[in-house]
Amino acid sequence: MSQDRNEFFVIRIPDTGSLLDAVRIIAASGLTITRCHFNRSLDPVTAFFSVSGDEWACTRGAQALLDDGYLQTTVTYPKSVQFTVIVPEIPGTLHRILTILDTYNAEISSLSFDNRGKYPDALHIMLRVLNPDKTEELIRTIEAEYPVKIEGYDCGDSCDDGSLFYVRYAARVSEILDGVENPHILELLHQFSHVAQQLTEYGKEYQDVLEQILLNGKRLKETTGDGFYADVQKIALADTLTLYCFQLPGGGSIFVIDAPDERIMIDTGYGIYHEDVLRMFAAYGLGGKDDFTRIILTHGDTDHCGAAGFFNAPVYTHEGTWDIIKTNNRAWGATTQDLVLEQVYTVMINLFARMTPPEEVTLLPGPGVVKRGEFPVLSTFNAGGYNFEILEGHGGHQHGLIYILCKEAGVLFTSDTILNLKHLSPERSAYNNFAVYLVTTVNVDPDLVKSERKALAKLALELDQELQESGKRLLYCCGHGPVSVMENGELTPVTEPATYRH
Structure with a gap:
């Protein structure tokens, strides 16, 4: 029997139910959760988990999370796309469109439709696709059934839903370190998050701790x-x-x-x-x-x-x-x-x-x-x-x-x-x-x-x-x-x- 080891997962949480689902996958793999941290107000799509279990359970758990689109292996989030779908007054249309989005593991940032409004046939959607290469394929799939108008890609801060906190933080860490590649940057994010979580027990603010870590590295680099x-x-x-x-x-x-x-x-x-x-x-x-x-x-x-x-x-x-x-x-x-x-x-x-x-x-x-x-x-x-x-x-x-x-x-x-x-x-x-x-x-x-x-x-x-x-x-x-x-x-x-x- 292999010896237990400690492992960590950085998990994408596109909705509240997915947190429960991710925990279910971890438990079903025979792993014990030793730490978790998720703060929707800070970054609504990123959660950190530490687990313990034997090598086979860790491998099985990681693969299961990856298969279901939860495991993050990169800190580069896919680009946002904002578009409008012209929908007919046919029962089940919204359900059909959401089913297509779910097929592509799309993370919905915003969704708006009102048939008594100024544009009664317009469904406004902003989303990210977990696999950026699949974004155009998703749009073509919807276009095969409904007219689509693209408003823009990667719309930046103007359409940011706040889910880029760790991406931006990782970029600042990488800049101090003159570039650091995945998965090492994910491990650093996990460790920095852990120490920030620990220091909240001493009355310190989570985000302030993360900022102090960056200031430390920045000070060293600036004095060379x-x-x-x-x-x-x-x-x-x-x-x-x-x-x-x-x-x-x-x-x-x-x-x-x-x-x-x-x-x-x-x-x-x-x-x-x-x-x-x-x-x-x-x-x-x-x-x-x-x-x-x-x-x-x-x-x-x-x-x-x-x-x-x-x-x-x-x-x-x-x-x-x-x-x-x-x-x-x-x-x-x-x-x-x-x-x-x-x-x-x-x-x-x-x-x-x-x-x-x-x-x-x-x-x-x-x-x-x-x-x-x-x-x-x-x-x-x-x-x-x-x-x-x-x-x-x-x-x-x-x-x-x-x-x-x-x-x-x-x-x-x-x-x-x-x-x-x-x-x-x-x-x-x-x-x-x-x-x-x-x-x-x-x-x-x-x-x-x-x-x-x-x-x-x-x-x-x-x-x-x-x-x-x-x-x-x-x-x-x-x-x-x-x-x-x-x-x-x-x-x-x-x-x-x-x-x-x-």
Whole structure:
């Protein structure tokens, strides 16, 4: 017996009765409906269903829905046609015409006839035919029995009955993604609809959620090329060690540790910014995709790891991060890993941001007996004669998250556990709010992240106090925001960032 699987159907609902009929077909196929969404006021002909069942039932159900004209395999709706039929005063004429329309699976948008009106023999019809190639054949079939006058084809907004919502939405998604083909666009519509449906339970409006998803992708696309910019800090840690922090328009920062013997990138930013980042690196004398000795990924969110596959350098990361990348689920390994919001958000942002992971990575070893505060030391590496430690986080923000510490040079890379949100630009703050809106919290374990942040802040404070005895300060290299020092309990940029533009 084959194992049950989950499947989805996007179903065309031309009339109220067809909703019942579609559900009957699904049930008769031996499938269990796990989710449905239909809103006639939004789009009166599109319904979404998730089902579960064995492979044979899924195949049988899909074919049955297709045979009866319900299953949508494309988001391109047929063109509208508006025409008038001159009908004789013979009983059964309307029934005969409707029978012809039903034979061709026509979706009637409007129908008007009044034998006591100004045109008593005129039946006005506007419709769509599910198979556009059959439109002319339908007209010829009616013309064989009754006179027909065509008013127009594809009459646009002037005769739109509101059933193009998802078609237009799909077109906007496709534009952001530079074209996406069926059936992938249908899968995206289904997933976006699902997350929007889930967020209504948090008091958010269905259509507003769908709009926020589009704005997220649009913002990323608009900040590439001529729209790209970055805030840059260049900090001399020692004679042999220079730190660069590049705050991109959206998402997390890229850090580069430049030393005579090593050029290390910590996090890569979004894949969509890759070409712009290479131009920026060249402007700062940091070479190109072949000029890094290693890349370290702090965690699996695409704004921190999404361009790693573009570089010809060994990539080091935690096993949990690699699992998140492979499963396309940012909540993998956490108690929330099965929640729809996290799963759909990962799919969405990875597409919009052109997630390009490496083909393979070097996994960091497991924790040993050595710790820094509450955090196990997983591995060490050397750059410019300085020793760097890689620490394992607790998994509050995301499973597999790591920190990087060089006590001698006074730098701590805090990833997304400690952030300098106060000194983000308004544009970056607004962009970050997309993620919060769409998943309600960016931390996969909100309770755990509080204790983890407290433990990391305690470690950082102790290191800072120790460094101050020798006239140094600890630099907080946050996943978002400028490189900072702690002053009176607040993170303050250690230097004023310079703005880079092409």
